Amino acid sequence: MTDSFRRAVGRKVVSRSSAGDVGAVSHFLVDAGNRRIAAIVVGRGKKARLIDWADVSGFGPDAVMVGDEAALRPPLDDRERAAADGKLDMVGKRALTERGSELGTVDDVTFDPGSGTVDALQIGDREVPAGSLLGSGPYAVVLAASEEPARSNDRSTPAE
Amino acid sequence: MTASQINGLPVVTVHGGEDVAEVRDVIYSPEAGRLVGLTLNKRGFFSGRRREVLPADAIHAVGRDAVMILDESSLTAPEDAPDDIGHPATDRNVIGNDVLTEGGRSLGVVRDLALLVGSRGEVVGYQIDKTGGGPGYIPLPAQLAVSGAALVVPDITEEFIRDDLVGLGAAVDDFRGRLGLA
Numbered sequence: 001m002t003d004s005f006r007r008a009v010g011r012k013v014v015s016r017s018s019a020g021d022v023g024a025v026s027h028f029l030v031d032a033g034n035r036r037i038a039a040i041v042v043g044r045g046k047k048a049r050l051i052d053w054a055d056v057s058g059f060g061p062d063a064v065m066v067g068d069e070a071a072l073r074p075p076l077d078d079r080e081r082a083a084a085d086g087k088l089d090m091v092g093k094r095a096l097t098e099r100g101s102e103l104g105t106v107d108d109v110t111f112d113p114g115s116g117t118v119d120a121l122q123i124g125d126r127e128v129p130a131g132s133l134l135g136s137g138p139y140a141v142v143l144a145a146s147e148e149p150a151r152s153n154d155r156s157t158p159a160e
Numbered sequence: 161m162t163a164s165q166i167n168g169l170p171v172v173t174v175h176g177g178e179d180v181a182e183v184r185d186v187i188y189s190p191e192a193g194r195l196v197g198l199t200l201n202k203r204g205f206f207s208g209r210r211r212e213v214l215p216a217d218a219i220h221a222v223g224r225d226a227v228m229i230l231d232e233s234s235l236t237a238p239e240d241a242p243d244d245i246g247h248p249a250t251d252r253n254v255i256g257n258d259v260l261t262e263g264g265r266s267l268g269v270v271r272d273l274a275l276l277v278g279s280r281g282e283v284v285g286y287q288i289d290k291t292g293g294g295p296g297y298i299p300l301p302a303q304l305a306v307s308g309a310a311l312v313v314p315d316i317t318e319e320f321i322r323d324d325l326v327g328l329g330a331a332v333d334d335f336r337g338r339l340g341l342a
Contacts, residue, residue, distance in 0.1 A: 033175070098174050099278035100223015137177025139170065140226070145278070 003059065003113040004122075005091050013042050016057060017068040023049070025064060028109075029083035030090060030118060032136040037116040040064065041084050042072060048084035050075055059113035087138045095123050096140045097148045103128075106141050161224060161325070162287055163188065163273035171200065171214065172226045179203050180232050181210050187245045188273060188283065190254040190306040195219075195281035197245035198227065200235070213241050222281045258310040259288055259298065261318060266291045267298060270311070274328055284332045288321075296321045297328035299335040314339060 268288035
């Protein structure tokens with residue numbers, strides 16, 4: 001089973017205890033080092049709230065379930081505030097290799113809705129495994145050098 | 161790529177994906193034939209000089225689209241950086257220097273530095289305006305004499321003048337092999 005950031009944005013978030021809508025998914029905060037979703041952001045602007053992945057009881061195709069509204073919390077630090085503002089969204093961000101070459105734009109990110117583990121990044125017509133993800137931030141998503149298109153002889157290609 | 165293509169590139173952290181600075185200037189040691197480091201500007205609309213510098217050994221990679229560092233701690237206060245970068249000597253610029261062979265032939269005038277893309281800033285040669293006219297690239301031996309007006313290269317350098325950077329890349333290993341440097 002797999003889901004994607006693009007598909008999941010806009011999905012309603014529902015409290016199990018009240019069966020009421022508490023908002024809609026707006027952004028994802030990814031822990032790039034561990035290749036997993038750290039939190040989802042619900043709502044936008046000043047009203048944006050975070051839900052730690054651990055507090056998501058079910059990430060379903062039609063709704064994201066949480067225990068109750070207590071799962072929603074305000075952003076606590078600069079990184080979380082940036083995530084709440086959408087500045088850390090991986091989708092739409094430039095993808096750089098650790099060698100400083102741009103590969104294109106991240107079009108989508110697929111993940112396992114059961115575990116919150118990131119599976120792959122869609123960059124143009126390429127699917128880059130999450131194992132190559134080194135970092136993610138406000139400027140770029142950074143990938144391992146191995147994702148750079150192969151060249152006949154790297155050492156003898158100082159530039160194009 | 162050439163050193164002038166590095167100027168203005170964003171400096172991006174591998175782990176944070178953040179553009180923490182941009183390249184202001186490339187500091188190069190002609191005697192050592194290597195990059196000493198980079199001076200920096202701030203990013204953004206009100207960009208001015210950033211006090212910190214980036215020593216060469218803190219560079220993760222110099223790429224076509226960005227200079228990569230591991231994290232912001234790679235940026236160093238000038239007083240903690242090697243002297244060459246904290247207080248770069250302006251008279252040590254090789255740009256404009258005449259390239260002379262040991263035999264006394266002028267190959268041209270240095271226009272720019274040629275670096276390996278994706279390396280940690282390895283300078284592999286110079287872009288020159290050839291004495292006979294037109295641009296060319298010469299590979300760089302490990303060390304050479306530099307006076308501030310001219311630099312002296314081995315005679316065989318003349319055989320390794322190339323028309324483009326790709327050709328230069330292929331010539332470097334060959335050249336260094338001939339010199340017994342590889």
